[in-house]
Amino acid sequence: MSGVNDELGLGRAECRQFDLDLSAYLEGEERPGVHRHARACASCSVLLADLELIRSQSREVLLEDPPARVWANVRATLAAEGIFRGRPVGWLRWLPQSGLMRYAAPLSAVACLTLIATILMLPPAPAPAGGPAATVNTGLEQTVKEMEMNYHEQEKFLDPAVQASYQKGLKSLDDSIRECSASVSQEPTNTLAREYLDTAYQQKVAVLSAALEYDGR
C-alpha cells in the first residue's frame, strides 16, 4: 500500500513538473521531460496531444483582413460611445497633434470655462439659422455617411423583404434627422429636438450595423 502511495506521490510530482515545463515547451524551448512524462502518464499525454493539435491548427488559420463593414461598425460603436473622436476638421487640422500643443488643451479649457461663465451672464442672442447648432458629433455624422456608403454597396444582395424593412426604417430615421436638424437650427435651445437628433443618429448607426452584419446575402 505504501508502495502505491509512493508511486502516486511520485506521479503527482512529475505531473506538477510537466505542468511547469509545458508552456515553455509549447513556446519552443527544449524540455525533454515533457515528452518523457507524457509517454508514462495517460492524462498528461491527452493534454499534450490536445495542445499540440490546437497549436498546429492555429498555424493554418488564415490571417485575413476583416471586411470594411467590420471596421465601420467598430468605428461607429466607438463614436457612439464618445470614445472615438473624428479626425480634426477645418482649422484644427493645421494644429500639431503632439508636442507642446498637447498642453494647450487644459489651458484652453480653463480659458473657455472663464469665457463661458462670462457669456452665461449675458442675455442669449439668437443663433443664425443653419449654423453650427444644427450639427451633431462630427465623428458620428462622418461614420454614418461611411456606413451608408457601405450599405448602399451591399443592399442589392439583401433579400427583397429584408431590404424593404431596412429601407423603411432608414427613411423614417432620415425624416426625423431632417426635421430635428431644422428645429435645432431654428431654435438652438430646443434640447428635446437635439436629444431626438442624437438618438436618431445613434439608431441609424445601429440599423446600418445590423444591415451590414446580416448574413443572408
Add this chain to the structure above:
Amino acid sequence: MGDSLFSYEEKDTKVLKGAAQPNEGKKSLVKWGALSLLLVPLVMGRAAGLLRQEKTFETTANPHIGLTNFIGHVVVKGWERQQVHAVYGTTSPQIAVDIDQLPPNGSAEKIHFTTRLTGPQAAGVDKTVFYTLDVPMGASLEIRNGEGRVDIEKLQGDASVDSSGGIISVGDVVGHVVANSVAGDIEIIRSRGRVEAVSICGNLHFVSPTGSFLKAHTTSGKIVYEGDFVTAGEYAFKSYNGDIDLFVPPTASFELNKRTAKGKFVSEIPSSRPPHPLPGAHTFLGSNVSSTAAVQLSSFSGNIHIHRQP
C-alpha cells in the same frame, strides 16, 4: 344561401355519421373542419416542397437556446419537460440548419440553431425556414430572425429577439424581455419581468405587464399600453412622430414626466395636485398618493393620450 348551407351540413352529416342527430352532425363538421385546418399547413408544405425535420434534445432545466434565421416564422413555447423538441422546415435544398449543442453529450446547457446557405450562391435561393420549438419553461432565448414573425410563449427565463421586419409577439414571459425590430410591430402580453422594446417604424403594444421596468421606443410607430402601473415601477415611453396611447384603470396613480415639442397631450386621469409651474416638472396623476410608479412620456410630434379604461 341559408338552404344551401343547411343541405351541405345534412349531406356531410350523412357521410360522416350516418343517421346521427343534427347537433352531432354540427360537432362532427367542426371536428373535421379543425382537422382540415391542422392538415392544411402540412399539405401546403408538402405541395411547396417543404423539407421538414424533427429533433429532440435532453436539456437542463434552464438551457440557453439560440436561433439565427434569415426568413421564416419562428414559434417558441415553454413546456414542463426538460427537453427541446424542434420541428423545422426548409423549402430549398440550398438551405441547411446547423444545430450546436453544449456539452455535446448528456443534458444540453446550450443549443444553437443556425440557418445557413450550403453554397456560395445566395441570389434567388428561397431562404425561408420555419421553426417550432418546445423548450423547458426555465429556458432563456436569444433569437435573430431577419424577416418573419416570432412568437414566444410561457417562459420563465429571459428572451431576446432581433428582427428587421417581422412581428414579434411575446406572451407570459417572466424573465427580462428585449425585443428589437426595424420595421416590425412588437406585442408584449402579460410580461412579468423587465421589458425593453425598440422598433424604428413598427408599433409597440403592451398588455397587462406586471414587471417593474418597461422601456418602449419607436420613431414613427405608435405605442399602446393597456394595464396598470406597479408600485415603484419605472416606465419610459418615447416616440418621435407616432402617437402614445395609455389605457389605464380609473384607479391608476403615478408620477408623470411628459415632454413633447409639437404633439398634443390629453389625460383622462385627473391630477390630484396642482401642476408644477416649471416646464418638464413631474405631475402626480390619480388619487393614490402613496403610489410611486414613475412614468416618462416623450414625443417630438406625436400626440400623447392617457385614456381611462371603462
